Amino acid sequence: MTLLKRINGNQRLMRLVGGGSVGVLIKGSAAGLSLAMFAALAWVTDTESFGVIGFCFSLATLLAVAGSFGQRMMSLKDAAIARDTSENTRLTLIGQSSTMIVALGTLLFSLLLLPARDMGIIDLDLTVFVAMAGLAVTLALAENTVHFFRGYRSIAFALIPRDILWRLSVIAVCMIALIASFTVPTTPALWVLSLPLLGLICAQLLSEPALRDGSHIGDLISEGRRRVRNGLPFWGTSMIQTVSGPVLAPVILGVMMSPDAVGPFFAAFRIALVLDLFTLAAGMVVAPLVAKGHANSQYEDMQASLRYSVLLVSAATLICFLIIVFFGENILALMNPDFTSAAPALTVLGLGFLIAVLCGPVPNIMELAGLENLLFKRLIWFNLACLVVLVPATQHFGMMGAAVCSAGLRAAVHITLLFTVKSHLRIDPSIFSLWHKAK
Template structure:
């Protein structure tokens, strides 16, 4: 509790907030990539493949059990605070926390029962059960609590627990296991169980902190008001949207593992996460752009919102071009560091990196749709392109292996983001890409 009292909770200025968020995301990306590289070297191929599959299923379970609340919270907290309706803001927070916790525990129980009845998986029942009951609820609650804290400008406490501390614990636990001379399966158990305990404790700290933040904004003491029909109408499309988006990001690993092998799933995971480094600035800035768009759009400040979008998009365009050059030049060396079995994946890495460039160059298109009441359009585009991408992945991976999977990923990413960009231009008054800087300059 002393830590809570000492933490400064004043809302950050936008520029300082942007620097903090980007800095945290940079550190998070570093830890993420160190985990990808070092665990690929330290665990044997099968155990590393199991590790990637556990993280993929935990991430997917988190999206399923959040029901779109993490985006709905950002949207409605921004809107209700701008409109002076704190009781409704309190209601959306309490509702989101309760339903997501219950849902995540139910999914963890179902997953454990499925594993126990599956002969191919039951020999590691303890590993999968620990992952389910620690990682599933924690991944769910972390994102909901993070959304609440970000809505109030408390960006460090929103992002650091998972991006920095939890990812750092993966490395620390793996190093401890290697130093102690544990076998690869035992190191994997240590990493999953230990990191699950860490992120659960961090979520409890975030929960206490967001209660204090809400009390400072005269929310926690209020009798909450509920507008369930409105929240459901917004959250359900967002829920399907997030599930589809996560399926597009994690189902590919599961499909590669099913069609090819667990080892190749590990290689594909490492390559895709390397390519995704190009998009981390976009995901970082979206954490700030989302609340800014929600507040500005509610106030009809179209020019202010466009200025935010255009400056962010210009920065993303320049930084991503630089990142693509780095991957093109040093990609082979990076893959060799992971191990000899990764060395032949350079061409898939370049293909998937190009897809990530298209993702970044189209800007915060999806965020704009979500924060302006057009989440249904976002969902339709994502679901249609996801189905197309996964079917293409199954066809190309079966015929051409890892190279075919990379092409399917890049084509799907490009189709999806071009669709979002065109929809944002058609349905909103904003230009989400770097082209918007010219629109902004023309208006002075």
């Protein structure tokens, strides 16, 4: 009854609902189109080819982060500062040097994997490997471009090419192939993923007058060196957060098992990611409130905002989790009837996301409250432990072993960080805060 009284007519809750609905619209469109894009790919490829695509996409994601050298967050921050101070020459140098770094860096890391391919550790044909490397460079350029334009242009201009137009383009190509009853081989499918995105990103970059201006080659190289050096802390954090169970597991499965096992797991992972949608949407609203509350020591207001935020997010995520539990097999069958074997793994992955959501946005809180170094150390230890367990678990138990490790990592990290936040900041961002006595 006390909980219902808190909810009924609560103005803070209404503001969160209003702001969160905008976030859900933005993230929901991208998440829905992403799921539709991979579903369309599954319809025009066979099970083995989709498994190889899932392996290559996960590996390309890792390579894109490794080759970025921390330029993503640096580009966002530096572009915002340069625009605020009307330093157009500086803005040009930031955009051109960061683009050069992520392209060359990702290509370098891709070439470093060639010996592993030659030794048979990465079982990919040369044409597939080249297409995977092209996809990695494209993903790196797209992510850096999004962050760069978010620094001083509108969110719509920054996000629509990658989050909306790219996915619609891939879906359109797949639909044409489906109507023509044409099965798309692995290598062309990877190029279908990368070329439309590369074209959109190039058009986006060339449309910006600041990036069309020429820069002295000496200044470009000097700026590039400085940015690589200063971007290493951002690079370390992004690598640790990316090289986690769900992203790494398809790569481990691809190295140790057949593509037939990777495809169902990759499909299950993409579906489970929908559970993270509401957390991302709520973060758009709550993050500035947390930053402001911590800076002004307004912990009671921060606690109140987090209390109602976790209520909304947990309720929505629980509904989606129940849909996965009861209809997960049917959802997987829509992508490919052979993927129904991943239904138990999908439930386990969903449970990991649900537990993390119930703990609240603890990693973001730590970043915004000056506990980023502690967060970095915790992420290192947990991800190393997960990696040590993930390999034998995948080897002996297949996709279920990978799912348990991935979900366990996510749950364990958030539970541990929850106790850290409660200890250091004296606030409780979890669902259990709803039953605490209001101050």
